Amino acid sequence: MNLYLFGVPANIGGASTKMAHLIRLLHQDFKITVVLPEIGYLKDKQLKRLLEPYSVPALMLKDLRKKLEGVALAICNQHFFSSGAAREVKARGLRLVWSNEMMFAFQGEAEAAKEGLIDRVLFVSAFQANKFTEMYQGVPSFQTGNYIDPDDYAWRERKNPIFTLGRLSRDDPQKYPLDFPVFYEELDLKEVRYRVMAWSKEVAKQYRWHRFGPEWELLPANKEPAREFLYSLDLFLYPIGHRVKESWGRAVVEAMLTGCVPVVPAGHQFHKLLVHGESGFICQEFREYKACVRELYADHPFRTKISRQCAEHARARLCNPEEHRRTWLEALSF
Amino acid sequence: MIEHCVRTARRAGVFKEFHVLCDRPLEDCECYDAYKLEKTHGLFKLHYLKVGMSRLSFDFFVWFDADSVFVCNPIDLLGPMGKSPIHVPLEANVSALEEDCMWKGTPLARLRELWRQEGVANQLYLSQSAFWIIHHDAIETVYDLAMGFWNKANHSGLTVDVSAALGYAMQMLCADPEAHLLVNHPDLWASDDEGDFRDSLPDGTAWRWRHPLRPDAVEIRPSIIHLPKSKELLAASRMPSDG
Numbered sequence: 208m209n210l211y212l213f214g215v216p217a218n219i220g221g222a223s224t225k226m227a228h229l230i231r232l233l234h235q236d237f238k239i240t241v242v243l244p245e246i247g248y249l250k251d252k253q254l255k256r257l258l259e260p261y262s263v264p265a266l267m268l269k270d271l272r273k274k275l276e277g278v279a280l281a282i283c284n285q286h287f288f289s290s291g292a293a294r295e296v297k298a299r300g301l302r303l304v305w306s307n308e309m310m311f312a313f314q315g316e317a318e319a320a321k322e323g324l325i326d327r328v329l330f331v332s333a334f335q336a337n338k339f340t341e342m343y344q345g346v347p348s349f350q351t352g353n354y355i356d357p358d359d360y361a362w363r364e365r366k367n368p369i370f371t372l373g374r375l376s377r378d379d380p381q382k383y384p385l386d387f388p389v390f391y392e393e394l395d396l397k398e399v400r401y402r403v404m405a406w407s408k409e410v411a412k413q414y415r416w417h418r419f420g421p422e423w424e425l426l427p428a429n430k431e432p433a434r435e436f437l438y439s440l441d442l443f444l445y446p447i448g449h450r451v452k453e454s455w456g457r458a459v460v461e462a463m464l465t466g467c468v469p470v471v472p473a474g475h476q477f478h479k480l481l482v483h484g485e486s487g488f489i490c491q492e493f494r495e496y497k498a499c500v501r502e503l504y505a506d507h508p509f510r511t512k513i514s515r516q517c518a519e520h521a522r523a524r525l526c527n528p529e530e531h532r533r534t535w536l537e538a539l540s541f
Numbered sequence: 542m543i544e545h546c547v548r549t550a551r552r553a554g555v556f557k558e559f560h561v562l563c564d565r566p567l568e569d570c571e572c573y574d575a576y577k578l579e580k581t582h583g584l585f586k587l588h589y590l591k592v593g594m595s596r597l598s599f600d601f602f603v604w605f606d607a608d609s610v611f612v613c614n615p616i617d618l619l620g621p622m623g624k625s626p627i628h629v630p631l632e633a634n635v636s637a638l639e640e641d642c643m644w645k646g647t648p649l650a651r652l653r654e655l656w657r658q659e660g661v662a663n664q665l666y667l668s669q670s671a672f673w674i675i676h677h678d679a680i681e682t683v684y685d686l687a688m689g690f691w692n693k694a695n696h697s698g699l700t701v702d703v704s705a706a707l708g709y710a711m712q713m714l715c716a717d718p719e720a721h722l723l724v725n726h727p728d729l730w731a732s733d734d735e736g737d738f739r740d741s742l743p744d745g746t747a748w749r750w751r752h753p754l755r756p757d758a759v760e761i762r763p764s765i766i767h768l769p770k771s772k773e774l775l776a777a778s779r780m781p782s783d784g
Contacts, residue, residue, distance in 0.1 A: 385682070385686070385713050385714055386625070386713065386714045386715060386716040388624070389623075389624045389625050389626075389714065389715065389716040389717075390716040392624040393623060393624055393625075393716045393717045393720065413682075415678045416626040416676045416677075416678035416679035416682065417624075417626065449659070449660025449662075449713070450660070472662070474662075491662060492662050492663040492664065493662075493663050493716050493717045493718070494663075494717070494719065497717070
């Protein structure tokens, strides 16, 4: 069956990485074509290197035949509806499968759902599905979870000369709690570095009252590949802004795969991703975070034990390729 | 009262500037016309913060109510802030209170519910608005948080005063509330809500402070004491100024 994947697969950025990993997972089951949003990507060497091993062609929408058979899959594609691409896909006779990934709707998404343009909507979690219940009333849905190729995030033992705490997320100020730098610094660790990706002017503005010392390294989005960034951390400490609800937690699972122990807040979906005290830590309030981080900081054998358990859990339970392959075959069959 | 307060501060050795909202010029103070301030719910403190303090070029501002006295010069005034951009002394943990009660005219159960709903994840603490310290660059953030909370409460039919709104901002910005507990800084500030100094002003000796909602009392010896129950005594007091 033909599968037209709308977007730009890459090794950087959540949705792009997901597409790259799906190509690896599904290239033997589907005849995959990548449909790019801009002509400039046709000359992208990295994209070419990524697609060539799987014989996946990349085209522009205008270059596709007027009548097609198969499925179009768009993942977290910001302009997919507002650009008119969704309508053109339907006009060509393709089944349209849409996966939003976020906890908010994109421009034109609600109208497309209402109009019947979307044949199936995919959700990464029941939590996310619940958020969109009203918008997707009457639209068939499927819960795929999130696939991360575990081979891209091999476990690595870590013991930085200076203990390094950090986090990886979008550079959206709302992703950060209002007390973020205080939160890290009040942990009272003796010698520590903080590495944060992604940082931006908007995020920095939120903390203009704070003086970030030399122990802080604040990186813009995609400054480093996620895997390399995660390898540089001893601990993934991820307090989240009070206005945000995580639909899944891609960075947390990537961290787990690499062996970077996640310490995350309660009230999201993390209890579905890890077992508290075994493959990471879920904390309600600051004093719990502090106790947990200080124990992991002081006890390297304990940290290494949890680190191995994180990776094993993520590999076996969250990123099992065969299970995901079956799920996706079902999600994309009509 | 504020003149008396400033005199006690000078006598204790405080040499910093005092900026005062008042209706007439006051000796030894930077004075601002306060004729038209709306005092409902105490929100004028936040408005003053935004339109007044934000224009002054200091790194930190300390607010205290006029009915306060200094019994000595605070040794480490900014120490309690830790890494936080604000310090409001947190007085009583009300997370585990089983029986509902009114606090400054607000049902406590609803206040706690609203704090939780608006993102306070830690233990919940009551605090006042009679004394607080803020970093200049956090003024806008604190104002927006506090007023946003006040408006949210108001829209949901809950009338809260400035202390609940300021307490919300404090608890959203401090990370570790335990570092800001009044009892952890017993030499800085306390409010005599029980009226221990109704008959005679404090002289700097230690006293047993108790929050009205808590049974336990602790011995403290704060440098700055808020005296809401001693207003007559303060008004009658005529401490001669130094010099």
